Amino acid sequence: MERNRMGELAITAGLGLAAGALLANPARKLAMQSAEAFTTRDWVEALTLEHRAVSKVFDTLLQTTERQTGKRKSGLAAIDHALTKHAFQEETVIYPALRRVDEDQAQQLFHEHFEVKTFLSELTFDIEPSDPAWLERLREFKQTLDQHIRQEEEEIFPTFRARMSEEMNAQLTRRMHMQGLKLA
Numbered sequence: 001m002e003r004n005r006m007g008e009l010a011i012t013a014g015l016g017l018a019a020g021a022l023l024a025n026p027a028r029k030l031a032m033q034s035a036e037a038f039t040t041r042d043w044v045e046a047l048t049l050e051h052r053a054v055s056k057v058f059d060t061l062l063q064t065t066e067r068q069t070g071k072r073k074s075g076l077a078a079i080d081h082a083l084t085k086h087a088f089q090e091e092t093v094i095y096p097a098l099r100r101v102d103e104d105q106a107q108q109l110f111h112e113h114f115e116v117k118t119f120l121s122e123l124t125f126d127i128e129p130s131d132p133a134w135l136e137r138l139r140e141f142k143q144t145l146d147q148h149i150r151q152e153e154e155e156i157f158p159t160f161r162a163r164m165s166e167e168m169n170a171q172l173t174r175r176m177h178m179q180g181l182k183l184a
Contacts (some may be wrong), residue, residue: 072129
């Protein structure tokens with residue numbers, strides 16, 4: 001009898017934990033998808049805010065020393081998470097819409113995202129954070145990313161947004177935020 005009671009308690013506890021996890025997951029996702037992103041007027045503003053947030057983490061990492069390997073690893077993990085979500089939003093919503101009006105430009109942006117993923121892979125797996133080459137590669141990564149960001153923010157996105165109706169921009173914004181929730 002005592003054995004059955006313990007089994008029932010274990011099952012009940014397991015179900016309670018599972019239910020709690022299911023309920024907590026949407027809340028966690030909403031918290032991770034920044035509140036600023038949901039309150040911005042459009043997709044360009046939301047992506048620009050994400051660019052700024054990642055840039056701040058880069059700036060912090062560029063101030064680290066070879067002895068601060070933990071800080072380098074955690075900072076790079078934060079950049080990786082943010083850029084993975086950001087790229088997913090652009091690659092599944094923005095770039096396909098852009099491709100309909102400028103296929104070459106969209107293809108170039110996809111290629112640049114591949115370069116970003118290559119930098120992330122090298123810094124995560126190929127170069128030790130204590131190696132002086134790590135910081136140099138991070139600088140190269142930031143320069144490449146800054147160029148990509150400038151091109152998007154100053155040329156591509158404003159022109160693309162101006163070509164679309166208010167409703168189409170609103171639709172892209174909604175779709176992009178929904179995609180962001182998938183990876184938050």
